[in-house]
Each structure stands twice: as structure tokens, then as C-alpha cells.
Amino acid sequence: MAGTTTGIPRDVTQNHVKGGIGESTLRPDGTLKVTGEFAYSSDMWHEDMLWGQVLRSTVAHAEIVSIDTAEALAMDGVYAVMTHEDLPAAKNYGMEFQDTPVLAYGKVRHHGEPVVLVAADHPETARRAAAKVVIEYRELPVITDEASATAPDAILVHEGRDDHHSGHVPHPNIVHRQPIIRGNADEAAKRADVIVKGEYTFGMQDQAFLGPESGLAVPAEDGGVDLYVATQWLHSDLKQIAPCLGLPEEKVRMTMAGVGGAFGGREDISMQILASLLAMRTGKPVKMVYNRYESFFGHVHRHPAKLYYEHGATKDGKLTHMKCKIVLDGGAYASSTASVVGNASSLSVGPYVIDDVEIEAIGLYTNNPPCGAMRGFGAVQACFAYEAQMDKLAAKLGMDPVELRQLNAMEQGTIMPTGQVVDSPAPVAELLRMVKARPMPPERQWETAGEGADVRALPGGLSNTSHGEGVVRGVGYAVGIKNVGFSEGFDDYSTAKIRLEVINGEPVALVHTAMAEVGQGGVTIHAQIARTELGVQQVTIHPADTQVGSAGSTSAGRQTYMTGGAIKNSCEIVREKVLEIGRRKFGSYHPAWANAELLLEGGKVVTDNGEALASIADVLEDQAVEVEEEWRHRPTQAFDLVTGQGNGHVQYAFAAHRAVVEVDTELGLVKVIELACAQDVGKAVNPLSVIGQIQGGTTQGLGVAVMEEIIVDPKTAKVRNPSFTDYLIPTILDTPTIPVDYLELADPNAPYGVRGIGEAPTLSSTPAVLAAIRAATGLELNKTPVRPEALTGTL
């Protein structure tokens, strides 16, 4: 397509950065990001581009009687108006279940479902045109919870299911059910001196990444499309996009545009297909940018859940058994609900040794907003509940809650309820010890010398609601377990293309992967690995695109392990090839070429004694060595559908938190004073980034504890707070200091011993804060988030 495009990602080269694995090297994109030059997906621009706009359903469940687009089409500046009748090929898409309509046909199944598309020469024209489309709905009753979904006469959210789970689920409105039975919970319960039961409710959380869903689709002369978008997994998108456009995959060329955060919310398709359809229809480049209101409808959320738990223990605190049922609301379309169910079920026991368990997790189809991946993925909801249970149990036993946890903590060698042996370090008791051993933050920090209270240090802050009256401190602890990587037999791999060549006399490594850099710092680590393995200083990171093999998703804490592993593997092959060339050229000059262990270091081929044999530049001259290889973690197994047995997970990650809160008990206002975290990271490839991940994950858990929830009206299934005015995420005033300690206990199965780090801190943060608020108030608090009315009895 002729004309200028701006914002296309380019190579990023680090010329003067040193530092390999284990060092806090700085981001290669840092300067671009602080100068405003880094191009995000919403910054893309093309001459003569049009703006795409979606018209979304205003009701949650209805038959579509008619759609009238005539008035919209007649508006000046409008180039296209599309409905499902204009779709060129496949009408549905989805990662695992192809159940999601590109544009609704027949029915709409949730509030905010895309129904009509508009392209116009100005975004406001497109919005106004969309507003002129008339859609007549015949409303249907809404299914909003387990009772309404599984009632004998329940309307089926999806009729005629023929997916891979439809054969075994107890009801067509259940996406997937995963039981796990091990030992005999009923028998074991007879040994219990105390039993605690609890019913817990976890609210719907939004990823709230700041960069809105957006991108640019440019029609190409070959009938294909060049697509620049922000996503977590280019190749998964591609597989879903191409059939809906009626194009072979090679005609959909995808490039990763700058990503403004993800946290799971970009694992599913958002505007990718829609912008491409408009571009193909109009023959013009089309930019789409959701605003924040639309973003709340434009991606899946964290599954809200109901969790029913029973734990027993002997009077000396040994857990006897656990029974639980976890009900996850998947909303109108499956997204990754089935995998979330598998995670919730298999991690429902937490990081504890319990031999006798009876577990059931289900995911529902309802007319609520679709839910899918978010940081912590099914393990977050379970952790909130089992940690509340641990505190209840400790109270009933008269034990210290940390001691109770340590007494039952799993360790290397523990058998999970799935039968899987935890075969690498699991320092659960140690992590709890570490957070507990930290000095307590000073009390009454609002007091100033001789002056009045500094209200900024008090609950309520500058609202000036208290000068310390009614303020009570509480301390709470929690610990969690999260799997790393894709589980349950999924063929999880990543691909890395490495090219080593000599430019201006210097060896330069080019790293090309399809890994989504969503902010986590993968690009920093890729350069560190290349420097470590190839002994070069200059590393160029190629933009992520579909011209190289899949890197898998930037999720499940897997990218340092997986794409890091793929880069390490490809670099090792490149190194062997370099040494082979060296042996051919110089082998006769020095015996070490034949009989020593050779490395690449400081731009040279060196022996393991540090003797330099030749420079890489002399070995390669004008020859380039290039390798593109796939790399896999060890295989996993599906969980048995009846017993839940199977080696389902690749690796486990653990984090613990201690929360210190101060609560204005009269007004129900909470200030979190400190949220300390300890985590085993396996190997801190980049310590600065490790701490950033832990603090960020901790803060998202804090948000759920005290403020974050998408509120869906139970009568209409409509979203009531789709804005940052009404859906609150923590500000810098809400977020306490987050001291971090980490262990580096290597996982012998993982490259460099790494352990996925991004998710575990999101788990235990929430229950630690809840525990601290309970300690301050004496209230039971079985629901997230804790709002003032829950603390003052005015609910």
C-alpha cells in the first residue's frame, strides 16, 4: 500500500551495554519510552487512514430482530458499515473454543458484544454513524450464576455445542468440569479434631492495562493485510484471524506494535479481525482505538468465583483433609475458561500437604461479560479462599497462623492432589519465615513533631477524615502456589532465530522472536542471554512478527523460561557452528581447538582456561551464522476427567506476603501501610526487573483486596462501572511500600534454573491484606473487594 506509515516498530540495538545473566542491565527500549518516541499500537498512523468504530450491544441477552444501517451509510465521511451479513468467511473465532462471533448474528449473549462496524474519515464521524444504526432486540432472560445456568429449564447460552468438553460436562451451560479425588476425604475427616467451613466470593477483576486495544490494518496489493497490533501471542491471533478474513495465514502479516500492558487481557482477540475486515472492505488503512469505556467491554476479565471450602485438622495442627467446590463464571464465551478451571482445581489445595482431598471446579457459560486470562489464572481465586481457611483454622486451634501454615507447608518431594511430585525446590515455610522476620513498620506514622497529624499517612488521606481516632492496626500473612507455563498436555514451545555476523569489525547478534514484549522486560533479558552465550556486546532485537516461528504467549510466567530457553538453545547451536568454522580455519594452529572446552567470550573464542584462540571476527569474516529452532519444556499430561490425576504442570512458583494495614473502624477506610513479599525466583536473570514484577503483581492483588471489581447488575447482566472513575485501581497513594526478598533456588529442569515470577505475587497479596483487615476489625470478610460498608455494617 502506498503512502507513509508511522509508528512501525524497528530494530533496537544495544551497542554499549554490558551485562549478561544475573545483572540488572537496563531496558533497550527505555530511552524511547521516556522520550515519548516509543510507538504503541494506538500511535500508529497512515496517510489517508480511516477510523474504525464498533457498535456494541446495549443488552446482555437478546435475539437480534433487525439491523438498519441505511442512515449511517448515508453520512458524509462514512466509507463502510458492516454487519455479520458482510463477513467474508468464518463467522466465529476463539483460542480454544470457536464460539465467539466476529459480529453478532442471531443473538447477542452479553452486554457490549460487537454487532456493527463502521469506518469513517474521523473518529467522531465513525462514532456518530454508529449511533445512527438502529438495532431491534427481542430480549431474553439472563443467566447470571450457577443456579440460573444449571436450572432444568435454563436457556442454553450456546446451543448445539460440539467442542472437546461438551461430551463430559454435566450441563451444556458448564464449559468444563475438573474434579480431583485423592485418598478418602470422608474417612480422613474422622481424624479431625476441628473442622472449618467457609463460603467465599471473589469479584470480577479487570486487567486495566493502560494502553487501550488498538492497531492499524493496512490492505496489501496481494489481497492480504499487514496488521500492527498489541497482543500477547501473535501466532495464536494469526490462527484465529486468517479464517475470518478468508485468507491463508501467509497473507496476514502481523507485527507487534508497542504494548501498553497486558496481564492476560490481550491473550484473546480484540480489534484485530475488525480492523482487518474494514481495511479489506474499504481498500484503505484502518486505525482502531478503543476508549476506556469500550476497553472494559473489549477484553475478557478475571473470572469471578464462588468457593466452598472445608478443612480439617488434628488438635496439634496437622491438616487431615480438604473438600472444595469452586464455581468460576466464564461469561458468554469460553475464552480460556477450561484452562482456568484446570488451574483452580489442581491448585485449590494451596502449598500444603493434604493427602485426602475431594475437589471440584466448574466454569459456567452465563450472560455475564466473558472471562478469561488474567495474571494468576484460576490460582488467585483459590488462594484467597484457602488462605482465609488457614486463618480460621488457626483461630479455632488457638495456633499462630504462620506456624500452622509452616507445619503443613509442602516441600520438594510433596505429592500434589493430582499425583504429581513437586520435584524442584518448594521453600514455602522459608518464605513465610522471611516475611515474618522483617521488622514491623513503625506505629502511628501520622504523628509529627509538635504539629498536627499528617493526614496523608492515615486512612482517608487528604479527605481529612481522621487524625488517628478509631484507627486500628492489623497484620496478616498469606502464601500461594502457581503453575508456570502451559499445562495439561499442551504442546508448549517457543522459537528463536539467532544470527551472528561481523559488522564494522564487531560481532553482532541479531535476536528475532515473536515474543510479545508487554512491559515485563523480555527484550532486556533476550539481549542478556545473547551476550552471555555468544560473548558479544552488540545485540540487536528484531521486532516481533509472524515472519519467525511462534514464541507462545507472554503469559503463565513462561517467557523467560520458554523464549529465554529458546534463545539459549539457538545461541548454543550458533556457537557450535562458529567453533566448527574456527576449527576448519585455525584448528591446525593450536591443539586446544580439538581438545579443550571452548567458549565465546569478549568477542573471542576462548578455552575454559581463558586462553584466547581467535576473535569471532576472524573466524566469521563475512560469513553469517543463522539458526532458527523451536524449543520445548518437558511434556505435561492432561488431568484425568474423573480422578484429576496427571502430571499436569511444568513448574510451580511460590510467594508469601505479610500485610500491615490500618483501618479507620468508624468509617471503614483502609490504609495498607506495608506489603512485604518473599518469593523464590529460581534465578534472578535481571534483579531489577524481578523486583519490578513482584511489586507490580503485589499491587494488582492489593487492588482486588480493597477496591477493584467490575460490577454486573444481577438482574440485567449489564456492566455498571466501565470507567476509571467507577472502576478504581490503586494509585500511588493507595500503594504502600513493598519490600521484597527473594531466594534463588535453581530448578534443575529450567534454563539457568529460572522460575516464572510474574504471577505468584498476585496470589498471596490479596489474602494477606484481607487477613490483616480481619485482624484489625475482627470481622469475617469473605468477599473481595472489602469496601467501607463491609467494615461498618452498613451493607
Next chain:
Amino acid sequence: MRVNFTVNGRPQEADDVWEGESLLYVLRERLGLPGSKNACEQGECGSCTVRLDGVPVCSCLVAAGQVEGREVVTVEGLADFAKERAEHAGCDSGACGTSLDAAKRWEAKPGQDSQTGEGVELSPIQQAFIDAGAVQCGFCTPGLLVAADEMLERNPSPTDADIREALSGNLCRCTGYEKILDAVRLAAARQGEAV
């Protein structure tokens, strides 16, 4: 309508502006300055923060027509803005800032390595954000930089409570803010050493 105003010291003219357009839209889509970000477009997140006649504002809430004849500084001009302030302004009046004449001398630097930014001169707060690890996805970064720079101009030795108060209008979803605090402390400390 046509809007004339100064951006990062350079006179700008935007034509065919629809009356409902925000300053943010004009900067991003008409002037090729997408550094100011569009995270919420409703004044809640601070990602679009710019200086308007020296005052930090959410540019998404300013109608383009309101900036007629006024001066805007965006993240793209922050390094030069800070440099001008350091070299010329001193702080005799207590109101550090860039004069219009000084701002008008701003120009995009030709030939810099815009691919990696290596060799680019940064303001102290920009460098501190990189050094402290305060940048992850970076979408909040431009707004935070403009807000933090303005706070350090007013208050060169802020307490943590001052920093939190000044930056409470800027949402970040990646970092948990700890490294952002570190960055502002670092910039303040370096600024202190330099004096």
C-alpha cells in the same frame, strides 16, 4: 477551525480541527506528537499530562480551541525544557520555568539515533526513570515524567508523602509505584548534587 499555539517552543498551526477535539487528539493525530498517551481520555489516569502555560493538565480534558495562543510542553520537549531551565532560569523568582523566547529555541535534534535513543540527552527525571527501573510497559511514563518534573521544579527536596501526593493523579498498572518513587528520589538527589 484553525488553532495556533506553541508546542515545545515551536509555533504550531492545526487546521480543520473539529470543535470537539481535545488538545490530546490534536497533539497525537494532527501534530505527530503521540508521546502524550490516551489511556482513559476521561481525566482519570494522567497519562496525557502536559504543561499548559506551565501548569500540568490532562490534555484529554482541554478542548483544542482553549489552547489558542498558549504554550504547551509535552514529553517530547521535556529534555530541552529541563535543560533550558537548568541553564537559564535559576530560580530567583521561585517560579522556575522556561520563558517563551527560550522555549521557542527548541528544535528537534537532527541525526540522533532515534532507534535506541543512545546518545540522546535526557532530563534528570527521564534518566532517573530508566536507571531506577521505573519503566515497564511505559504507557504511564510520559504523563508521570511531566508531572514529576513539575513537582521537582516546585519542590526540589520532596518527602515521600510529597511525591505520592503530587503523582496521585497518574495511574500505573505495571510497577506498583515503588520504582517510580525511587526514580523521583534519585532525580531529586542528583539535582541536589548538581547545585
